[in-house]
Amino acid sequence: MTDGGSDGIVGQKLDVPITDSTLDPEVIMDFAEVRELVRLRYELRRLRSEGRADEARALLARMWSLAEADPAEAAEVQPELARWEFSLR
Numbered sequence: 001m002t003d004g005g006s007d008g009i010v011g012q013k014l015d016v017p018i019t020d021s022t023l024d025p026e027v028i029m030d031f032a033e034v035r036e037l038v039r040l041r042y043e044l045r046r047l048r049s050e051g052r053a054d055e056a057r058a059l060l061a062r063m064w065s066l067a068e069a070d071p072a073e074a075a076e077v078q079p080e081l082a083r084w085e086f087s088l089r
Contacts, residue, residue: 036066043059048087057088
């Protein structure tokens, strides 16, 4: 139990500059790309519910092309794309 003092990281500024070696500004997806992925997911759900699989597959290709630029995002999107492909059969 603490006495309310600022021990540990409480009260410390935790800003990490984008130039930190852990973050490569050329690899990180920008806001517009992330927003586009969200929009594509919404469109995929709509197209699947309407039975428009061919159009949905074109969106899957667009999702993959957006994610390829960021290795971490590509790793996260790959299983999602596989599930979409399976559901559009």
